[in-house]
Amino acid sequence: MTTNIRDVAKAAGVSVATVSKVLNGYTTVNPKTKEKVLRIVQETGYRPNAAARSLVGQRSMTLGVFLTTGLAHPFFSHVLMGMEEGLRLKGYDLIYLAQLSYHNREYSFVRHCQSRNVEGVIVFGFQRDELNFDELIDSGIPTVFIDLDVIGPRAGYISSDNRAGTRSAVRHLAEIGHRRIALISDLPDSYVGRLRLEGYREGMKEAGLEVREDQIACGDYSRESGYRAMQSLLAASPLPTAVVCCSDYGAIGAMEAIREAGLSVPGDVSVVGFDDLEIARNVSPALTTVRQDTRAIGRRSIEMLDAMIREEHPAPAVIIPTELVVRGTSAPAADRR
Amino acid sequence: MTTNIRDVAKAAGVSVATVSKVLNGYTTVNPKTKEKVLRIVQETGYRPNAAARSLVGQRSMTLGVFLTTGLAHPFFSHVLMGMEEGLRLKGYDLIYLAQLSYHNREYSFVRHCQSRNVEGVIVFGFQRDELNFDELIDSGIPTVFIDLDVIGPRAGYISSDNRAGTRSAVRHLAEIGHRRIALISDLPDSYVGRLRLEGYREGMKEAGLEVREDQIACGDYSRESGYRAMQSLLAASPLPTAVVCCSDYGAIGAMEAIREAGLSVPGDVSVVGFDDLEIARNVSPALTTVRQDTRAIGRRSIEMLDAMIREEHPAPAVIIPTELVVRGTSAPAADRR
DNA sequence: CTGAAAGCGCTTACAG
DNA sequence: CTGAAAGCGCTTACAG
Numbered sequence: 046m047t048t049n050i051r052d053v054a055k056a057a058g059v060s061v062a063t064v065s066k067v068l069n070g071y072t073t074v075n076p077k078t079k080e081k082v083l084r085i086v087q088e089t090g091y092r093p094n095a096a097a098r099s100l101v102g103q104r105s106m107t108l109g110v111f112l113t114t115g116l117a118h119p120f121f122s123h124v125l126m127g128m129e130e131g132l133r134l135k136g137y138d139l140i141y142l143a144q145l146s147y148h149n150r151e152y153s154f155v156r157h158c159q160s161r162n163v164e165g166v167i168v169f170g171f172q173r174d175e176l177n178f179d180e181l182i183d184s185g186i187p188t189v190f191i192d193l194d195v196i197g198p199r200a201g202y203i204s205s206d207n208r209a210g211t212r213s214a215v216r217h218l219a220e221i222g223h224r225r226i227a228l229i230s231d232l233p234d235s236y237v238g239r240l241r242l243e244g245y246r247e248g249m250k251e252a253g254l255e256v257r258e259d260q261i262a263c264g265d266y267s268r269e270s271g272y273r274a275m276q277s278l279l280a281a282s283p284l285p286t287a288v289v290c291c292s293d294y295g296a297i298g299a300m301e302a303i304r305e306a307g308l309s310v311p312g313d314v315s316v317v318g319f320d321d322l323e324i325a326r327n328v329s330p331a332l333t334t335v336r337q338d339t340r341a342i343g344r345r346s347i348e349m350l351d352a353m354i355r356e357e358h359p360a361p362a363v364i365i366p367t368e369l370v371v372r373g374t375s376a377p378a379a380d381r382r
Numbered sequence: 383m384t385t386n387i388r389d390v391a392k393a394a395g396v397s398v399a400t401v402s403k404v405l406n407g408y409t410t411v412n413p414k415t416k417e418k419v420l421r422i423v424q425e426t427g428y429r430p431n432a433a434a435r436s437l438v439g440q441r442s443m444t445l446g447v448f449l450t451t452g453l454a455h456p457f458f459s460h461v462l463m464g465m466e467e468g469l470r471l472k473g474y475d476l477i478y479l480a481q482l483s484y485h486n487r488e489y490s491f492v493r494h495c496q497s498r499n500v501e502g503v504i505v506f507g508f509q510r511d512e513l514n515f516d517e518l519i520d521s522g523i524p525t526v527f528i529d530l531d532v533i534g535p536r537a538g539y540i541s542s543d544n545r546a547g548t549r550s551a552v553r554h555l556a557e558i559g560h561r562r563i564a565l566i567s568d569l570p571d572s573y574v575g576r577l578r579l580e581g582y583r584e585g586m587k588e589a590g591l592e593v594r595e596d597q598i599a600c601g602d603y604s605r606e607s608g609y610r611a612m613q614s615l616l617a618a619s620p621l622p623t624a625v626v627c628c629s630d631y632g633a634i635g636a637m638e639a640i641r642e643a644g645l646s647v648p649g650d651v652s653v654v655g656f657d658d659l660e661i662a663r664n665v666s667p668a669l670t671t672v673r674q675d676t677r678a679i680g681r682r683s684i685e686m687l688d689a690m691i692r693e694e695h696p697a698p699a700v701i702i703p704t705e706l707v708v709r710g711t712s713a714p715a716a717d718r719r
Numbered sequence: 720c721t722g723a724a725a726g727c728g729c730t731t732a733c734a735g
Numbered sequence: 736c737t738g739a740a741a742g743c744g745c746t747t748a749c750a751g
Contacts, residue, residue: 047496049728060738065730075736090490092497096436097728101743105433110478119454138498139478141447153427159384160429161475269664327606386744397722402746412720434744438727 048089057085105162111142113170119322127343135351155184165350172235187353189346192237201361203346208244210335210367214317215248218287222378227260227285229274231292241291264295271298279306286378287315293322311376330373341365385426394422442499448479450507456659464680472688492521502687509572524690526683529574538698540683545581547672547704551654552585555624559715564597564622566611568629578628601632608635616643623715624652630659648713667710678702
């Protein structure tokens with residue numbers, strides 16, 4: 046089969062214990078010995094058997110990711126890319142934990158993690174009421190939730206600063222003279238949706254503007270829902286001169302509705318999105334939007350989990366700053382020009 | 383810690399060997415003994431330690447998935463869902479193998495698989511020239527490529543019947559009287575794109591129709607590219623009365639371009655997509671399209687890999703049938719009505 | 720039908 | 736600084 050630690054030891058003329066020590070960074074090894082061992086390792090391409098390591102040590106260097114199957118949104122793949130960075134940095138591998146299995150009566154998700162010696166779990170893409178996470182949290186397996194505010198003795202979460210995101214969007218629009226600023230609120234009952242809605246209200250208050258409930262419409266992050274929501278907002282009177290959307294896709298749908306109504310962006314209505322997906326730069330005019338640092342979310346989630354695993358007691362909630370990116374869909378209000 | 387096989391053996395009043403035999407389905411166990419052991423297992427929720435199993439047996443029950451980071455397209459998540467089914471059926475877990483690592487000089491992807499005792503690998507979302515798979519194929523690790531025709535002693539691939547897909551689209555359009563049928567060919571240099579292009583040519587030939595090169599435009603599976611490609615097709619004369627698109631997104635972009643040109647779908651131009659994503663049912667009129675059985679692709683890829691692992695020598699290429707779903711965007715050619 | 724024992728490939732006190 | 740030995744939790748011939 047593939048080379049094992051005994052082969053390396055033999056080739057280097059030392060004991061397996063010494064090889065192990067070199068590989069595990071013990072400082073009590075003679076530099077010459079170390080060098081020799083390392084050379085053999087290099088030559089043979091030896092890599093320790095993960096199963097044996099996991100069996101004897103406490104570390105399996107395996108993390109589990111548990112995500113919704115509806116990961117079609119680019120957000121997920123971007124976060125995943127950030128996670129890759131973290132994984133490489135910390136040396137973990139990721140095992141994919143299927144959602145289908147979670148509800149299986151025979152099957153305990155937690156026991157599965159234990160049998161696989163999973164050191165920590167990332168949960169990703171679920172709403173609070175979608176699944177019962179009690180068993181997972183009670184198990185004591187370190188867990189990081191992305192975009193869901195769950196906290197436990199060994200559980201925490203990470204998310205963008207959603208509240209500040211929409212607030213900054215409103216502030217921007219208010220600063221350039223808008224007074225009737227509508228909102229397309231995506232999934233307002235979700236953790237993320239609620240904060241974006243609150244951020245909008247706070248922003249309006251800060252700017253001394255009144256929130257009218259008929260200036261708030263709901264969507265679900267899709268272009269279609271943004272289109273429909275905008276149509277309903279355009280039915281109100283007086284018309285809003287700007288709209289904050291909780292997603293880029295929604296914003297693009299909103300732009301279509303605005304144009305179909307014979308109005309222009311940003312001439313008649315300014316539009317601000319949320320996410321800063323690639324498409325935000327490619328629509329015309331380019332979309333002003335609240336940028337989420339998806340890469341950081343991914344990377345930090347792994348780092349946070351790693352810290353939990355090492356009992357370093359990281360802060361139970363990590364909030365990643367958002368950044369308003371001003372492009373072409375927001376312009377001074379008409380009555381200001 | 384968690385219960386182990388010794389705890390179970392003690393509780394059941396038998397040896398660990400017996401417990402192991404029960405759990406591994408040996409038939410030489412007394413039914414009463416077996417029952418007792420199973421009861422204890424049930425009560426304690428005991429699950430064998432995967433690392434120990436992997437170390438002693440040859441099976442790690444771990445498969446690796448190696449996919450491009452750009453997995454934003456719904457196609458990927460649907461295939462992944464199909465893979466979940468297969469995994470559950472066969473009892474494997476999936477480990478996610480990061481792309482970033484592949485090119486790392488220090489790092490051998492194959493060795494990584496070996497150190498993790500990965501029994502087989504699924505490769506997914508790559509073009510042939512994107513990565514060098516030689517080391518992987520030479521390693522003898524069973525590998526299934528999705529949508530890329532790589533074959534080796536222990537490597538095979540799975541894909542939709544792309545050729546039949548576009549051919550059936552052309553046949554359908556020809557049958558309802560179209561004679562000028564254009565094509566939007568997505569990534570014609572890729573394995574999948576090439577076959578869809580060939581299927582189009584074959585379909586045209588079958589129908590006795592001439593292929594005009596100015597009736598073929600290129601796209602990249604995006605709505606935007608479909609939009610642009612359609613614009614260029616509409617610049618030709620005489621105008622095509624139908625267009626086959628190699629993606630639903632592209633088809634939707636094409637529909638936009640057609641309408642912007644003052645024409646109607648399907649009144650002036652019929653449109654056929656490829657994929658049958660959810661959005662195909664939600665556009666108006668609903669999109670006629672070539673349905674890919676993404677679920678089957680996912681499930682069968684795991685089954686195929688499992689068969690390779692068991693040395694059952696499955697066919698090296700599995701082609702999943704496509705199905706033409708006729709909806710509202712295709713109608714008899716104008717001169718036939 | 721059952722169990723004692725060897726061994727999978729490692730790591731980690733421990734003795735030297 | 737180095738190595739012999741125990742042990743992680745299992746499975747599998749093998750003997751009974």
